Amino acid sequence: MSAEPTALRTEAEESLLSAFAAVAPGLPGDARIGAQRRAAIDRFRRTGLPHRRIEEWKYTDLRTLMRRAAPLTSEPQASPSVRTAPGPDPLDGFDRTPLVVVNGVFDPSLSDHEGAEGITVTPLAEALARGDRRIGALVDQDDRAVLSLNTAFMTDGVLVEVADGANSSRPIEIIHVVTETRPVGVYVRNVVSVGRGASVRVVECHRGPAEVAYQTNVVTELMLREEARAVWAKLQAEGDSALHVGTLTARLERNATLDHLTISAGAAASRSQIFLGVEGEGAQAALNGTTMIGGTQHADLTLGIDHLAPGAKTRVLYKNVARGKATGAFQGKIFVHREAQKTDAKMMNRTLLLSDEASFAAKPELEIWADDVQCGHGSTSGRIDDEMLFYFLSRGIPRAEAERLLVVAFLSESIEALGDPELIAALEPAVERWLGSAPPTALTGETAA
Amino acid sequence: MTLLEINNLHVSVDNREIVRGLDLKIGPGEVHAIMGPNGSGKSTLAYVLAGRPGYEITAGSVLYKGDDLLEMEPDERAAKGVFLAFQYPVEIPGVAGMTFLKTALNAQRKARGESELTTPEFIRRVKQASEKLGIDQEMLRRPVNTGFSGGEKKRNEILQMTLFEPTLAIMDETDSGLDIDALRVVAGGVNAMRAPERSMLVITHYQRLLDYIVPDFVHVMSAGRIVRSGGKELAMELEQRGYAEYAADAA
Numbered sequence: 245m246s247a248e249p250t251a252l253r254t255e256a257e258e259s260l261l262s263a264f265a266a267v268a269p270g271l272p273g274d275a276r277i278g279a280q281r282r283a284a285i286d287r288f289r290r291t292g293l294p295h296r297r298i299e300e301w302k303y304t305d306l307r308t309l310m311r312r313a314a315p316l317t318s319e320p321q322a323s324p325s326v327r328t329a330p331g332p333d334p335l336d337g338f339d340r341t342p343l344v345v346v347n348g349v350f351d352p353s354l355s356d357h358e359g360a361e362g363i364t365v366t367p368l369a370e371a372l373a374r375g376d377r378r379i380g381a382l383v384d385q386d387d388r389a390v391l392s393l394n395t396a397f398m399t400d401g402v403l404v405e406v407a408d409g410a411n412s413s414r415p416i417e418i419i420h421v422v423t424e425t426r427p428v429g430v431y432v433r434n435v436v437s438v439g440r441g442a443s444v445r446v447v448e449c450h451r452g453p454a455e456v457a458y459q460t461n462v463v464t465e466l467m468l469r470e471e472a473r474a475v476w477a478k479l480q481a482e483g484d485s486a487l488h489v490g491t492l493t494a495r496l497e498r499n500a501t502l503d504h505l506t507i508s509a510g511a512a513a514s515r516s517q518i519f520l521g522v523e524g525e526g527a528q529a530a531l532n533g534t535t536m537i538g539g540t541q542h543a544d545l546t547l548g549i550d551h552l553a554p555g556a557k558t559r560v561l562y563k564n565v566a567r568g569k570a571t572g573a574f575q576g577k578i579f580v581h582r583e584a585q586k587t588d589a590k591m592m593n594r595t596l597l598l599s600d601e602a603s604f605a606a607k608p609e610l611e612i613w614a615d616d617v618q619c620g621h622g623s624t625s626g627r628i629d630d631e632m633l634f635y636f637l638s639r640g641i642p643r644a645e646a647e648r649l650l651v652v653a654f655l656s657e658s659i660e661a662l663g664d665p666e667l668i669a670a671l672e673p674a675v676e677r678w679l680g681s682a683p684p685t686a687l688t689g690e691t692a693a
Numbered sequence: 694m695t696l697l698e699i700n701n702l703h704v705s706v707d708n709r710e711i712v713r714g715l716d717l718k719i720g721p722g723e724v725h726a727i728m729g730p731n732g733s734g735k736s737t738l739a740y741v742l743a744g745r746p747g748y749e750i751t752a753g754s755v756l757y758k759g760d761d762l763l764e765m766e767p768d769e770r771a772a773k774g775v776f777l778a779f780q781y782p783v784e785i786p787g788v789a790g791m792t793f794l795k796t797a798l799n800a801q802r803k804a805r806g807e808s809e810l811t812t813p814e815f816i817r818r819v820k821q822a823s824e825k826l827g828i829d830q831e832m833l834r835r836p837v838n839t840g841f842s843g844g845e846k847k848r849n850e851i852l853q854m855t856l857f858e859p860t861l862a863i864m865d866e867t868d869s870g871l872d873i874d875a876l877r878v879v880a881g882g883v884n885a886m887r888a889p890e891r892s893m894l895v896i897t898h899y900q901r902l903l904d905y906i907v908p909d910f911v912h913v914m915s916a917g918r919i920v921r922s923g924g925k926e927l928a929m930e931l932e933q934r935g936y937a938e939y940a941a942d943a944a
């Protein structure tokens with residue numbers, strides 16, 4: 245008998261491990277990438293899927309949410325796949341350079357492969373084959389199982405390089421779309437590198453069919469060199485039965501700027517995580533977003549911000565709205581390291597609960613090791629303001645419309661904080677659609693007449 | 694015919710009776726003033742007429758154009774011509790003033806079976822009304838009441854009253870927080886709206902407002918009831934003698 249205790253694995257964990265053995269030889273990558281994949285699956289073998297007893301996953305028990313691992317798109321199939329149309333474009337009419345990843349594979353026929361001036365786009369599979377060193381450079385794999393799984397199984401995605409000084413105003417859209425009508429597991433890796441003094445605008449969109457329990461795990465590595473600037477909006481509009489785990493890992497060099505927005509509206513269960521290394525002096529990051537959930541949806545937004553250099557600034561503002569029996573969570577940790585003097589960091593999370601049964605957990609945290617900083621955090625949760633609602637009603641605005649106006653008003657601050665009017669205008673219909681999908685009626689509770 | 698008829702109205706808040714058997718009749722085109730000491734129930738009456746939640750009607754009735762007003766939702770009352778100018782208009786960040794005005798006006802029109810106003814026609818009406826009240830367009834681009842001074846908020850209330858053209862306008866302490874110049878402008882706006890088919894209920898603590906908006910009838914409210922009614926000269930008398938005798942009555 246072995247002295248080592250046998251780990252009890254769930255069905256999903258077992259099938260992921262055996263799937264790796266089956267698909268690994270066919271996955272793209274040179275010998276070095278292959279070694280990374282094997283090391284990653286070994287880490288996963290030890291950790292398993294994260295569950296609620298792991299602090300970072302307290303509100304989102306992935307082991308429970310992912311009882312079964314959907315078959316990978318890279319696995320050989322018993323029957324030919326049936327695909328649906330990609331569905332309506334949520335940013336219809338918005339001028340941008342599309343880069344489309346369908347079922348985990350970059351599709352050049354749907355993409356503007358040439359990119360814009362100063363921007364080079366390479367399918368990630370190609371970059372993996374040549375062993376591009378930037379892949380994995382920003383992924384700290386030590387104890388994060390979802391990152392390990394992504395490294396082990398990543399099939400494709402895009403590598404976007406913005407040349408030093410390039411200033412492309414036309415936004416790029418990285419579209420992740422699932423068209424399979426059977427549940428599939430999709431693992432995508434994107435790498436975006438913005439050169440010195442360059443700037444880029446990116447929309448990251450996620451969508452897929454309704455009523456298909458597909459699972460997506462997307463990791464994006466974003467490198468912002470000195471004086472670089474990125475405006476980045478993520479629209480998570482996955483199909484209503486999907487499980488979405490999305491991770492952004494970003495590194496900011498000296499005076500780099502990141503303005504980020506997450507709109508989280510789709511999926512049965514989702515986790516959007518951002519890990520930010522503020523490594524250069526004077527760097528600035530603004531992380532904003534809104535989670536809009538209803539029914540039995542669950543959504544988790546988790547941030548880890550490390551201030552490693554002096555004089556940097558971060559602003560975090562998330563506003564959430566939950567109705568039905570939805571559950572949500574916001575976790576944000578700002579870690580100010582000893583050398584990060586003069587750090588200016590503020591974090592705020594606000595939630596509007598539109599029903600008695602909806603709930604939203606919030607855990608903003610600060611850990612400060614420098615002695616000359618300005619940091620603060622806060623969190624609020626409440627109902628639609630009765631006084632505001634009555635003011636609108638007394639002016640003849642029907643209840644559903646009054647509530648809709650007040651929800652939009654509540655959310656608008658966090659969306660407008662992106663500071664890019666054109667992108668905001670393109671994304672606003674997504675917010676309106678969510679509000680229109682089921683008017684949030686009868687939400688004021690006790691005091692309603 | 695009577696426009697508004699309040700009979701033996703009793704209203705409680707948190708099991709405390711605030712209005713205790715109030716009777717009042719307002720005919721078409723009449724301007725009534727209700728005066729009274731703080732805590733006499735004046736604002737409660739205004740809120741009950743507008744349909745604010747949180748008030749329990751324990752007895753009595755309110756008929757508006759012969760219909761039971763208390764059965765109507767607040768937005769339905771507004772569409773039928775009831776307007777309350779708030780004492781403390783609430784700030785609503787995130788909703789632009791013009792969006793709010795247009796949404797409200799068109800919602801009322803729609804509820805009455807009228808067509809929605811075109812944008813140019815709407816803008817024309819807002820411009821016309823706001824110029825008279827000394828409201829600049831910049832103020833309307835800001836979110837509703839947000840960051841407005843006390844005077845700006847009151848002017849914004851009268852602007853809405855002008856646009857909505859109510860049949861029954863209730864003004865709750867519209868003079869509070871106004872300096873004399875602002876008071877003149879606001880009163881001018883109100884007087885411009887006086888018409889044979891429009892009735893007004895002016896609630897005020899001070900007689901000062903009634904120098905500018907001259908009422909047809911004055912009522913003294915104390916401890917939840919109207920204890921005395923008269924013509925406009927009653928306001929003058931109250932100014933000289935105060936509310937002391939009515940407060941004593943109530944005790």
